[in-house]
Amino acid sequence: MQLIKILTISSVCWPLAAGLLTGLFVKSHRLAHRLCVLGMLLSFLSIIWLCIQFMSGSQQAIVVDLMQWSSLPNLNAKIGLCFDAFAIMMCLMVSAVALLIHIYSIGYMQDDIGYVRFFSLISLFSFAMLFLIATNNLIGLFLGWESISLFSYFLIGFYYYKNRAAEANFKAFLINRFGDCAFCLGLALLIYHCKSTAYADVYANINLLANTSLNIFNNPVQLTTLIGCLFFIGAMSKSAQIPLHIWLPDSMEGPTPVSALLHAATMVTAGVYLLARFGSMIEFSAGLKLVITVIGATGALFLGMMALCEADIKRIIAFSTLSQLGYMMVAIGLGAYHIAIFHLIMHAFFKACLFMAAGSVIVGLHHEQNIFKMGGLWSSMPITGLCFFLSALSLSGIPPFSGFYSKDLILSVAQASTPASFLGYYVYDAILLGCLVTPLYIFRVYWTVFCGPENHQHGEVCESPWTIRFPMTILAILSIGAGALTLPFFVGPDALNIVPALPDTSAITRLNQFINKIVTGGLLIHALREPALAFSIGGVVLSWIIYKRKPQWTTRHQTWLAIPEYILRNQYGFDWVYNNIIVTFFSGCARTCQKVGEQYLINRTIENRVSQNIVIGAEKFSRVQTSYLNRYFAIMSVALAGLIGISLFYSGIL
Amino acid sequence: MNIPILSLILWHGLIAAIIMSQLARSSIWLQKSTAVIISMLGCGLTGYLWYGFIPNQAFQFVEKVPWIAHLGAFYHLGVDGISLNLVILTMIIVFLSILSICVIQEKNIASACTWVFLVQAMSIGAFLALDGLLFYLFWEASLLPMFLYIGLCGGGNRWFAARKYFLFSLFGSLFFLVSILYLGLKAGDFSFSSFYQLQLNLNEQLLLFTAFTLAFAIKLPMFPLHSWLPDAHTQASTSGSMLLAAILLKLGGYGFMRFNLPITPDASMLLAPLMTVLSIIAIIYIGFVAAVQSDIKRLIAYASISHMGMITLGLFVAYLMPGSVQESTRIIGISGVLVHMISHGLSSAGLFLCFGLVYHRLGTRDIKDYGGLMRVMPIYSGFFMLFILSNIGFPGTAGFVGEFFVIYATCAANLWLAGLAVLTMVLSATYSLGLVKQVFYGRVNNMQLLTVMDINWSEKLLLGLLSLMIIGVGIAPDIITASSVHAIKNTVLFVKSGQS
Amino acid sequence: MIVPAIATISMLMILFANAVILLNHPVKSVLSLIACFLCASILWLIFGAEYLALVLIFLYVGAVMTLFLFMVMMMNVDSYTPDEQFTTKFSVMILTLTILVPCAIYGLSQLSNPSMISTDIASVKLSSKNESFTLFSSVLYQDYFWVIQIVGLILAVPIVLAAGIVKQGANTHVKQQKSSEQLAVRSNQRLTLVDTKQVRKKSC
Amino acid sequence: MLRSIIILTSMMLVLTAFVGMIINRRNLIVMLLCVEMIFLSANINFVYFSRFHQHVHGQVMALMIIVVAAAESAVALALMVLMYRQYHTVDSSKLVNIRG
Numbered sequence A: 001m002q003l004i005k006i007l008t009i010s011s012v013c014w015p016l017a018a019g020l021l022t023g024l025f026v027k028s029h030r031l032a033h034r035l036c037v038l039g040m041l042l043s044f045l046s047i048i049w050l051c052i053q054f055m056s057g058s059q060q061a062i063v064v065d066l067m068q069w070s071s072l073p074n075l076n077a078k079i080g081l082c083f084d085a086f087a088i089m090m091c092l093m094v095s096a097v098a099l100l101i102h103i104y105s106i107g108y109m110q111d112d113i114g115y116v117r118f119f120s121l122i123s124l125f126s127f128a129m130l131f132l133i134a135t136n137n138l139i140g141l142f143l144g145w146e147s148i149s150l151f152s153y154f155l156i157g158f159y160y161y162k163n164r165a166a167e168a169n170f171k172a173f174l175i176n177r178f179g180d181c182a183f184c185l186g187l188a189l190l191i192y193h194c195k196s197t198a199y200a201d202v203y204a205n206i207n208l209l210a211n212t213s214l215n216i217f218n219n220p221v222q223l224t225t226l227i228g229c230l231f232f233i234g235a236m237s238k239s240a241q242i243p244l245h246i247w248l249p250d251s252m253e254g255p256t257p258v259s260a261l262l263h264a265a266t267m268v269t270a271g272v273y274l275l276a277r278f279g280s281m282i283e284f285s286a287g288l289k290l291v292i293t294v295i296g297a298t299g300a301l302f303l304g305m306m307a308l309c310e311a312d313i314k315r316i317i318a319f320s321t322l323s324q325l326g327y328m329m330v331a332i333g334l335g336a337y338h339i340a341i342f343h344l345i346m347h348a349f350f351k352a353c354l355f356m357a358a359g360s361v362i363v364g365l366h367h368e369q370n371i372f373k374m375g376g377l378w379s380s381m382p383i384t385g386l387c388f389f390l391s392a393l394s395l396s397g398i399p400p401f402s403g404f405y406s407k408d409l410i411l412s413v414a415q416a417s418t419p420a421s422f423l424g425y426y427v428y429d430a431i432l433l434g435c436l437v438t439p440l441y442i443f444r445v446y447w448t449v450f451c452g453p454e455n456h457q458h459g460e461v462c463e464s465p466w467t468i469r470f471p472m473t474i475l476a477i478l479s480i481g482a483g484a485l486t487l488p489f490f491v492g493p494d495a496l497n498i499v500p501a502l503p504d505t506s507a508i509t510r511l512n513q514f515i516n517k518i519v520t521g522g523l524l525i526h527a528l529r530e531p532a533l534a535f536s537i538g539g540v541v542l543s544w545i546i547y548k549r550k551p552q553w554t555t556r557h558q559t560w561l562a563i564p565e566y567i568l569r570n571q572y573g574f575d576w577v578y579n580n581i582i583v584t585f586f587s588g589c590a591r592t593c594q595k596v597g598e599q600y601l602i603n604r605t606i607e608n609r610v611s612q613n614i615v616i617g618a619e620k621f622s623r624v625q626t627s628y629l630n631r632y633f634a635i636m637s638v639a640l641a642g643l644i645g646i647s648l649f650y651s652g653i654l
Numbered sequence B: 001m002n003i004p005i006l007s008l009i010l011w012h013g014l015i016a017a018i019i020m021s022q023l024a025r026s027s028i029w030l031q032k033s034t035a036v037i038i039s040m041l042g043c044g045l046t047g048y049l050w051y052g053f054i055p056n057q058a059f060q061f062v063e064k065v066p067w068i069a070h071l072g073a074f075y076h077l078g079v080d081g082i083s084l085n086l087v088i089l090t091m092i093i094v095f096l097s098i099l100s101i102c103v104i105q106e107k108n109i110a111s112a113c114t115w116v117f118l119v120q121a122m123s124i125g126a127f128l129a130l131d132g133l134l135f136y137l138f139w140e141a142s143l144l145p146m147f148l149y150i151g152l153c154g155g156g157n158r159w160f161a162a163r164k165y166f167l168f169s170l171f172g173s174l175f176f177l178v179s180i181l182y183l184g185l186k187a188g189d190f191s192f193s194s195f196y197q198l199q200l201n202l203n204e205q206l207l208l209f210t211a212f213t214l215a216f217a218i219k220l221p222m223f224p225l226h227s228w229l230p231d232a233h234t235q236a237s238t239s240g241s242m243l244l245a246a247i248l249l250k251l252g253g254y255g256f257m258r259f260n261l262p263i264t265p266d267a268s269m270l271l272a273p274l275m276t277v278l279s280i281i282a283i284i285y286i287g288f289v290a291a292v293q294s295d296i297k298r299l300i301a302y303a304s305i306s307h308m309g310m311i312t313l314g315l316f317v318a319y320l321m322p323g324s325v326q327e328s329t330r331i332i333g334i335s336g337v338l339v340h341m342i343s344h345g346l347s348s349a350g351l352f353l354c355f356g357l358v359y360h361r362l363g364t365r366d367i368k369d370y371g372g373l374m375r376v377m378p379i380y381s382g383f384f385m386l387f388i389l390s391n392i393g394f395p396g397t398a399g400f401v402g403e404f405f406v407i408y409a410t411c412a413a414n415l416w417l418a419g420l421a422v423l424t425m426v427l428s429a430t431y432s433l434g435l436v437k438q439v440f441y442g443r444v445n446n447m448q449l450l451t452v453m454d455i456n457w458s459e460k461l462l463l464g465l466l467s468l469m470i471i472g473v474g475i476a477p478d479i480i481t482a483s484s485v486h487a488i489k490n491t492v493l494f495v496k497s498g499q500s
Numbered sequence C: 001m002i003v004p005a006i007a008t009i010s011m012l013m014i015l016f017a018n019a020v021i022l023l024n025h026p027v028k029s030v031l032s033l034i035a036c037f038l039c040a041s042i043l044w045l046i047f048g049a050e051y052l053a054l055v056l057i058f059l060y061v062g063a064v065m066t067l068f069l070f071m072v073m074m075m076n077v078d079s080y081t082p083d084e085q086f087t088t089k090f091s092v093m094i095l096t097l098t099i100l101v102p103c104a105i106y107g108l109s110q111l112s113n114p115s116m117i118s119t120d121i122a123s124v125k126l127s128s129k130n131e132s133f134t135l136f137s138s139v140l141y142q143d144y145f146w147v148i149q150i151v152g153l154i155l156a157v158p159i160v161l162a163a164g165i166v167k168q169g170a171n172t173h174v175k176q177q178k179s180s181e182q183l184a185v186r187s188n189q190r191l192t193l194v195d196t197k198q199v200r201k202k203s204c
Numbered sequence D: 001m002l003r004s005i006i007i008l009t010s011m012m013l014v015l016t017a018f019v020g021m022i023i024n025r026r027n028l029i030v031m032l033l034c035v036e037m038i039f040l041s042a043n044i045n046f047v048y049f050s051r052f053h054q055h056v057h058g059q060v061m062a063l064m065i066i067v068v069a070a071a072e073s074a075v076a077l078a079l080m081v082l083m084y085r086q087y088h089t090v091d092s093s094k095l096v097n098i099r100g
Helices: A002-023 A029-056 A087-107 A115-134 A138-156 A161-192 A199-204 A206-212 A223-238 A246-253 A257-266 A268-277 A279-283 A284-311 A311-332 A338-366 A384-397 A402-417 A422-450 A464-488 A506-520 A523-528 A531-549 A552-556 A558-569 A571-622 A629-650 B006-024 B030-053 B081-104 B111-129 B134-142 B144-152 B158-187 B192-197 B203-221 B229-237 B238-265 B265-291 B296-319 B328-360 B378-394 B397-411 B415-440 B448-451 B457-475 B480-500 C003-020 C026-047 C051-072 C084-110 C114-123 C129-140 C143-168 C179-183 C195-204 D002-023 D028-052 D057-087
Strands: A063-070 A077-083 A213-216 A219-222 B060-068 B073-081
Touching: A002 A029, A002 A063, A002 A077, A002 A087, A002 A115, A002 A531, A002 B006, A002 B060, A029 A087, A029 A115, A029 A338, A063 A213, A063 B480, A077 A087, A077 A115, A077 A138, A077 A384, A087 A115, A087 A268, A087 A338, A087 A464, A087 B158, A115 A138, A115 A257, A115 A268, A138 A161, A138 A223, A138 A257, A138 A268, A138 B480, A161 A223, A161 A246, A161 B006, A161 B397, A161 B415, A199 A206, A199 B030, A199 B457, A206 A552, A206 B378, A213 C179, A219 A223, A223 A279, A223 A284, A246 A311, A257 A268, A257 A311, A257 A338, A257 C003, A257 D057, A268 A279, A268 A311, A268 A338, A268 B265, A279 A284, A279 B448, A284 A422, A284 A523, A284 A558, A284 B265, A311 A338, A311 A402, A311 A422, A338 A384, A338 A402, A338 A464, A384 A402, A384 A422, A402 A422, A402 A523, A402 A531, A402 B296, A422 A531, A422 B328, A523 A531, A552 B448, A552 C179, A558 A571, A558 B457, A629 B081, A629 D028, B006 B030, B006 B073, B006 B457, B030 B060, B030 B081, B030 D002, B060 B134, B073 B081, B081 B111, B081 B328, B081 B397, B081 B480, B111 B134, B111 B144, B111 B238, B134 B144, B134 B158, B134 B238, B144 B158, B144 B238, B158 B192, B158 B203, B158 B265, B192 D028, B203 B238, B203 B265, B203 B397, B229 B238, B229 B296, B238 B265, B238 B296, B238 B480, B238 C179, B265 B296, B265 B415, B265 B480, B296 B328, B296 B397, B328 B378, B328 B397, B328 B480, B328 C179, B378 B415, B378 B457, B378 D028, B397 B415, B415 C026, B457 B480, B480 C026, B480 C114, C003 C026, C003 D002, C003 D028, C026 D028, C051 D028, C051 D057, C129 C143, C129 D057, C143 D057, D028 D057
Parallel strands: none
Antiparallel strands: A063 A077, A213 A219, B060 B073
């Protein structure tokens, strides 16, 4: 039993040890990347061993207690790790992707001065992500949650001498911090009402939470909906949902491995993980679930469309991450948590592969990121081109690839269980159109970068070194086969119950039966009857026609395309609103506070007035001291007369 | 325990001050080594005290000697959970400020150390005193060395700032003296236990409450009376502002815990809404003001005012909780206040220390003169980042623990208050990271920066010591909460009596 | 019969007192103050305090007033112009008269009432010739012996110091022969003759 | 009757002394004379009432007052001489330097 305990702790803490060692002591590049990759490899292997242990054993969670956080009366705050089915699946994905990213960044960051610092930060980030997933209490959750946003702050601002990087990481951290406010409030409420921070206790009295209610504006609000709302706001900021998504495109300032690891696979999915982990919290209120689906759906469609007229290759893939996150949120909102997690894992693989391919193109063309300055790279970089093509197909949900399995499941669940109201139809139509738009923008990149005319001036472009090619090919293979292989673990009769303590309401059971029926009957056959597959394939063909065969169409229809292009290029004005309205409002408010409050109110009125009056009063008194003796005597005699008068008055004579 | 350990700790500071004042003319090396050895001795003494302290007992190591017998004022010292932690914090911060003096300053080290030791002696006296008059004596006495220290070894118009600090604190503590005398005469003798047993009617309590709050609100700068702190900090030297931020602000908080809550429970019950509103204003308004500061030290000073707002919020939210809430949430709230006091002490001392190192190299406090410091001094920016994280309240550092418990207690009292209190996380992030962005990121535009050397081994040792403590408290806050739960339970009993 | 005498003397005294402050020339006011003191001493003689009356005349008028006169003479103060003082002095005159006249009338009207007079006169028992003198000196030197010595000592100090303050050192601009210095002269301090021609040749 | 006369005179003496002090801005000597007058009025009262109560203590006090008055006037005159040397005038309004 002791071995399992050591292995669980070590699986999470290897990257921490490696990160700290490289960060503090290591100077040489070679030792740095060896140490970090070794750490990551060990953690990946121990997680695989744990997974085998978990599968072979009786499938109950492996729990390890680390320490007692605080011994305050009736608040048991113990920090520990717990590997249940959900945590193991996620840890597998995170450690695999992180390991491949470590190998990838050996090649990508070769000649960078901050090489050692980069590796230590990447390892520390992987530790934070693993700790977030593996922890078994709310304090550890919040610690992991904040530390991943901290490490994303460091990694986005990795090129610290660039002002744009400083702006981007400041904006990213602030928006994450805003979400953390709501999240922390939800945590405090949850801990207060469950009297403990452990997940087990939270799941134990979910029903108790469901029927306690707080009155806000003196109408009773169910506690779980309130906490669910707060958690959703936290998830929105972390997983870049509609109003709080503006930081993700700017976070492309960081190096590409960072975008691949953080802003594609692991960090942005923390919000989805949180909502799935506390699915029982959301399950009790239909209204909240509807809100989540609507926000997810609008994100899926409109954020995806923004990628259509973007020139920077990394920002296009970032916008595609935004839309895929929208899909996951729709799945969460519909109650299909395990499908959302399935899509999350599949998305991690093909999105990381896309980013790696983009990275190798950027390295090949000496840090050129504008797709219109690249072209015809298929001949010089065949492997990158192939990997990009495969993961693009998987992203757009073409059948044999893994993307199809998870995306199609989401669409079929959406068709079955979205409410029959205007919003329900809107959600389903938005996702459907999303399926059309995704292949459009991703293949636009493929055609212009890999096929199309060669309009880059770099002459001979050589294929990137093996450290970049090797992880990319593995991820490409995963994005092909992973879907089919891992489907039975997530969906179907003998699937692992990913989300613990789900209340078995009628909606959930109906949903499960529907999914089991589809899976048993074969997803492909079911998909043929669905419009989703048609839209995906149509999208691919459409993009082939527009961007490959007839590139001159876009130039000819310049006129009436100008207005939508302007809207999409300015990201529906979100950036404008953020910079001009919100930032100016708060800085104006702060400046007035400073000017009015501090200078005027406190310094000028209170202090200066009081001191001036004292000085003036003192001057008046000193004028009594004239230099004439007789005036002094006059005053003395008047005073004497007054005193005599008073004493006579009080002694009753007068 | 026959050794009078508390008097030893108390007068250790004074003896040290006398020794240091004699060394003014000896060699620099001698001054530095004696100062460090003496303050290490002090830390040893407190370590012995901490080792001998039994967590779940009321006042220990009590020493009672008649001082002004016919008035009933005794030289009465004792330590319980709350004051033990604050004494340890004082000793650590004094040790660090002595080290910072030795590391940074080249001349008049002896005089700076005398002032530091005097402040230590007086503030430890205030924390240990269990007698009203003795508390007032040390409360006033701690004001003088700080006034002279800012005045003598400060920055530009230091005398203005010192005078302002002195007058503000003096104004508050005069009413405080009147109320202590009133209590002393009414209760017969001046010891705290007899104060606590006094049955005062409501308007008596209201008057006493306003007198106490006036004194402590100025010392712990609450919102309307805070304008002395930024001036005092900008003009004080590095170790001066470390002392001011870490120790002297805690006197106000300690005073609230020792006087306002137990002696005037009904009045606190009545005025709790007002106090919470003031502390919420302090948190949000000062957060905004801090965001637009152009002087780094002034920004850190406003940050500590915002943190102090958090402390008063934690204290008075215990009264806003409805009767149904168990007593344990109040204990959590107030132990959160204590932890936040200590963590704020550590993190703001760290920030001022870091800034002192840069000010020693560049000599300017204006943010515009800095930029791209990360390229020039990477290790230094690592340490500075850690202190900023603790200032923000990042989980895993000391700043988060206190803040989280206070928010936890406010949740139990009133959700809207908690919503506003949580905003402090965003506001502290804006001004702290705004500072980091302007100072560390971006291109190096001030050419003088390129000639600056990164921190040497002694500065690394100093900052390392402090960051170890911050991370230690962050990961295991039990060091503070375990020993102080019993003491806080007593204060919370008074809170309960206030409600019933 | 005594009371009207006392009344007239005191009336005289008040008159002289007014004269002190109303007269322009300081010498005249000093002299009127001396007159006022004399009236007072006469009054005390009536009361039977002969020693004090004589002390007043010898000590006070003799010493202090001469001191004042000496002061006035030394400072040769010229009389100052009366006009700007006239209005105030006139108002003072009016003031004293308004208070004096009704009291005098009231006093005289009381003369006719024998009971008032008798009680007062009985009280002022005219003692035998030297009875008050021996009584006074015995009390002075028995009950108050130490008091007097101490007062004497204390008051001696200011007198000496007053003299000290005023004493000026030898005034420098008046040349005085000091025989001690004349005797102590050495030979090298004597006059030495120098041929200026050589000096001028050497220096140029 | 006699008593009222005596009290009346001493009161009048004091009043004239006060008035003298106040109106007399020009001459310090007259001011000092007024001080002497106040002493005199006190003495008159002392002597009369010592005789009225048949004991001598009043007269001893009167003697003390005379002695003190003498010393005081000596000091006052010394000061006045110094002032005269400094300012070459006895006009009290010229004593401007003692302004508060």
